[in-house]
Amino acid sequence: xxxxxxxxxxxxxxxxxxxxxxxxxxxxxxxxxxxxxxxxxxxxxxxxxxxxxxxxxxxxxxxxxxxxxxxxxxxxxxxxxxxxxxxxxxxxxxxxxxxxxxxxxxxxxxxxxxxxxxxxxxxxxxxxxxxxxxxxxxxxxxxxxxxxxxxxxx
Ligand code: ZN
Numbered sequence: 001x002x003x004x005x006x007x008x009x010x011x012x013x014x015x016x017x018x019x020x021x022x023x024x025x026x027x028x029x030x031x032x033x034x035x036x037x038x039x040x041x042x043x044x045x046x047x048x049x050x051x052x053x054x055x056x057x058x059x060x061x062x063x064x065x066x067x068x069x070x071x072x073x074x075x076x077x078x079x080x081x082x083x084x085x086x087x088x089x090x091x092x093x094x095x096x097x098x099x100x101x102x103x104x105x106x107x108x109x110x111x112x113x114x115x116x117x118x119x120x121x122x123x124x125x126x127x128x129x130x131x132x133x134x135x136x137x138x139x140x141x142x143x144x145x146x147x148x149x150x151x152x153x154x
Contacts, residue, residue, distance in 0.1 A: 009117030016111065017066040022076025026059045031142055035134030036152050037126050042068035046135050048079075055079050055087070060131060067124050072131035074111050084139045091132040098125045 029047035036043050042064025049057040058079055062072040071094075079087050089105070094112060096103050100119050118128045 006117060009114040012111050012114035013066060013070040013117065016070035016073035020060065020062070020069055020073035020076070022058045022060040022073065024057070024059060026057050029059070031135075031138045033134045033138030033141075035130050035137070037064065037068065037130045038152065039123065040065055040068065040127050042127055042130050044068065044072055044130055044134050046072075046075075046131065046138065048135075048138070053083050055082055055084075062131065064130070065124075065127055067118055067127040068130050071115060071128045074115070075131045075135065078110060078112065079135070084142075088136055088139060091136045094132050095129065098128055 026047045026049045028049070030050040031046070031048035033046045034044065035046075042062065044060065044062040044064065046061075047059040048055055058076050060072040060076045062069045078090060082090070090107070090112075093103055093105055093107060093109070094115065097109070097112065097115055098118060115128050118124050
């Protein structure tokens, strides 16, 4: 990986950290989820408002390191207008991306590509996964009829 590419990834991550997306509060959310990454001290709260089967608005409130905040911001940016099944699929792709696995899906990842830069720092992978794990856990809890869910990254 060239130094230039590293720099580009870092710039994208820092831009999301400084100006995170999805900060507007949501009334009467359909999904509420909290997550923690004790290894780093990151904490996150996610609220989702659905419109039929698609995400209308998302609130991501993350108190943590630059990588966890940036990843949550990228999540907020990409999930709007998506169905919960599509979100689970994207979460799987993010996981594969972070673990350096082959991605067979043909999908535009946008800024999520920048998370590739985190691969080189294995202890930070949990930071990057926190928002995704938290949201997917909430989606699965909803499928089982629960409204709120608290999760911890393993
Ligand atoms: Zn972190």
